[in-house]
Amino acid sequence: MALAAQFLLRIPQLGSKNINFPSYKHRGNYQPLFLSCNYSTNDNCSSSSSSSSSKNYLELTDDELLRGCEIDTYKSSGPGGQHRNKRESAVRLKHVPTGVIAQPAEDRSQHKNHALALSRLRTLLALKVRSSVTLDAYSPPPQLLQILPPKSTIRSSEVGPQIGPNNPKFALGMQALLDLIFAVEGSVSEAAKLLGLSTGALSRLILSDDSLRMAVNEFRTSKGMKPLK
């Protein structure tokens, strides 16, 4: 995987799209970005399968995703290379279309810093970028079905084994689940019904991943509901 090289060679190329998104404060309160297909260059939209849902950045390959990113690495003063023995080579990715910034904790190798930044960006995009969901005749996308426990009544055996939070594909399912929870205004019981699960089972799924739990709870709190515990 020629990850590091891509980081160097790809200059953000999405600037020409002129997509206006709400400004996003990274460390502030939870302000989900709602994406909808109201911008003119809708080539991005055509790829998404069902409903009015928007472009799904998480479906992009690493390479494609990086093309939409500004990459900052720590700019060292001085000549670097053999001169220097100092690990401050953190990588910061800014996803230009959404403004989402990923800066993971530092790993011991530069190569892994890149990979970590990218996977962190995918998680953040799943958490922060919302697509609208039509609740009439709702049918969950396959990525969401994959993260549901097998006891879900709408989950057929063809979906395969349940995907957990450590699987890179979990982010896609998590994103679709959050889209649904936002659509039902934070009601876990209502979302559970649509997913063929008991409220308890869906709560357990939400609580199984820290970032997912925090995103749901932040949203519930903003709606005046009690956080899940």
Next chain:
Amino acid sequence: MTFRRKVYVRFIRSNSIHHTPEKMRVSLTRACRFYTSPITPKPSFFSPRAILNQPFSSSSSSSSHSSTPKPKTPLFLKPPKYSATLSDLKKWHNWAKALASSVRSTFADSDNGPDSSILFRELNWLVEDSLEDPSLIPQLGFQNNSQSVRLRIGLDELYGLWKQRIEKRKPFQYLVGCEHWRDLVLSVEEGVFIPRPETELMVDLVSDVLVRDNDGLRDGFWVDLGTGSGAIAIGIARVLGSKGSIIAVDLNPLAAAVAAFNAQRYGLQDIIEIRQGSWFGKLKDVEGKLSGVVSNPPYIPSDHISGLQAEVGKHEPRLALDGGVDGLDYLLHLCNGTASMLKPGGFFAFETNGEKQCKFLKNYLENDSACSFCNVSIVSDFAGIQRFVTGFRQ
């Protein structure tokens, strides 16, 4: 995590080869297999693997040779034969943290060395490598915990190590005996150059060339000159094709031994051949046949050596750093030698000190009277500094 566990399994395997008498025989048989077995077909000179398996390469792969230095085992691979209570470990940790705090920005101000925050990070990594079970690290936060933990190093040695880190400015990598580089964990020790994060990109440059390759570079011979810990050679060995191989050259016998240790730990001893020697000196047999030449040679101008941060200038081998008056001595030697070593279409990549050297070398290579090279380019590192010169043999 998974990766480190995998490494440990590998270690058990390679370590047992070194230490148990029974396995030792296996190892020797294995080393001699290519030279003595009558069943082995006569090597064809044009098959890379066959050349690597010829007798002249034997000195590198076997650790049984008495004059070959024996590399030290990195901390994270040492057996956890020590123990301490969590509260004693905590006591050490508090002491080490206080020592790191006291540094503040004094090193950074004096020679661009590490500040306290970087030292804290290194301290965490030291704990990570010392504990048999790094998942216990969060428990270091609790006082008065009499639970005993298993360590790969004695507590008294940990005090000594951290003292050397702060007082002697000994590089962190020499304390723990390893460096994380790309997805590898490479053994390093005093006397061997610590591979730099900038150089990680060298493997990507080669990998990109191999992806576009239609000249059989993937299955040919490659050479890493001045290999040090073997970092570049190991990185490249893992992206080569099934018939490709790489010769890793270093003048320093200790570096050659460490590179061999690292290559073996990743199971690459049949793909990487270590040769102890100077630059092209021991490569007559592959002249004009190479698919690629890569190197991170010493490139620091001599008069910069005294101003280097102490970790580098006072502890790393000068042989691996000092590139002569303008830092170009070895880079020019490489440029001059590479034309006759590469086969047509062969690739080269050299790391340099930065923009000035890159531009000089690009110009030098493009104006070569024999027009040996084409597509000479400059590639920047992750910090945006022009770092590499690459190109192809016409």
